[in-house]
Amino acid sequence: MTATYAARPATFARPPLTTQLLTDDMAFAALAPAWGRLHRRCATATPFQSHAWLHSWWQSYGRTGRLRVLLVRSGRDLLAAAPLTLTRLPFPALVPLGGTVSDYGDVLLDDADDGRALAALTDALWTAARTTLIDLREVRAGGAAERVYDRWPGPRRRVPDSLCLELPPVPMDELLTRLPSNKAQRVRAKLRKLSALGVTRHTAGPGEAEAAVARLLELHRLQWQGRKVTPEHLRPRFKEHLVRAVEPMVRSGDAVVTEFRIGEEVVAVDLTLLSPSLAGGYLYGAHPSLRERKADVAVILLDACAAHTAEGSHGALSLMRGDEPYKHHWRP
Missing domain, CATH: 3.40.630.30 (Gcn5-related N-acetyltransferase (GNAT))
Structure with missing residues (x-):
């Protein structure tokens, strides 16, 4: 047996x-x-x-x-x-x-x-x-x-x-449903205004990110000229850090640098940081001429960030650190 x-x-x-x-x-x-x-x-x-x-x-x-x-x-x-x-x-x-x-x-x-x-x-x-x-x-x-x-x-x-406020990771159209109807209509009008101005987006690829971040910081300086600004953002050591960090972060998918152009002119640059847990705009620079053209920079940036979170690979749309009044308009 x-x-x-x-x-x-x-x-x-x-x-x-x-x-x-x-x-x-x-x-x-x-x-x-x-x-x-x-x-x-x-x-x-x-x-x-x-x-x-x-x-x-x-x-x-x-x-x-x-x-x-x-x-x-x-x-x-x-x-x-x-x-x-x-x-x-x-x-x-x-x-x-x-x-x-x-x-x-x-x-x-x-x-x-x-x-x-x-x-x-x-x-x-x-x-x-x-x-x-x-x-x-x-x-x-x-x-x-x-x-x-x-x-x-x-x-x-x-x-x-x-305080770091957050929104759900949904497309811009869904974010608009969080607003009262009259405010949502105004935001849609601002988005149409951007289209009428011919604002286009260009995502900086590997090899372009360093120059794009340098442009961001120069636009940031112009944007805040004559107004109260975070002093560290204007210091050489911060520029060195940001330019050096962002290039490998773009390659690894931890960051995206977006240029906003009217024609051939770069009128704004945004740095959004990415991880599975969140996507959020870290820093931006916008040319003062955008205000003169009555373009709403906050809407430009949120629309761009929502385009990343809408893909479903990030847990939240982070408004990052700060309790500025404009963030509360979106009922985070």
Whole structure:
């Protein structure tokens, strides 16, 4: 008599997780491929956690000896990361890379994590917290940092941060249904006005993005001339950061630069940042002549951004940081 038995399923030992505190600028630069893969596997990540954005920011704004990037790996795979920098005033603290020019801060965590990478990252942050405050600010609702907060073993506190309003990711026609009928009619009239003026869009491709961003910043300067403007947007280090970051972000699909033209003249340029969780206009520049032609720049920009979210690959149309009155017209 011959008996047969179902084979036992093969068991494979999972590679142990390793944690690393990275402080070397060159090593951070070399992380780009692995970081990019983790960024794509983290559904809550925003464009401000892309390697191109963070590394460019560090080159323009980072201080020597202050880089603190916590990494969790399984073998060669990067499963979690906390991109931080050390500040010393008024007391030692670890804060997200990206600073005030980034609308969102967060950590990265692989969507497929079974809890081990989260635990390892939390433990590494807890170890760092023995000598410094961990101050994770500007985290978008639902961000990966909230999972670290939920399992934090020591004192913790939530504090309010900047308001970032959002709209549903739908085409412009559907956004108009959020408005009272008379206001929706006015917006449609403004859209027809743009068509009558001959405003066309051109998406800057790889190789064109750097020049387009430089035009954006020049138009931004003209647009705000003689008025109160965010001073940082006019500084050379911000230009260097933005021009350097956007080209690789365009190649990876994390950003799109759109030029608006009348004839051959570029009258406005918009930088929209993209991730699975959101699409949102980060910065724009518009020639003062658009106001003279009675073109509504806010409508131009929202219409362009809605064209991206209407494709269904972004979770929200973000109006980004700020509580300006015009944003509330859309009932975010």
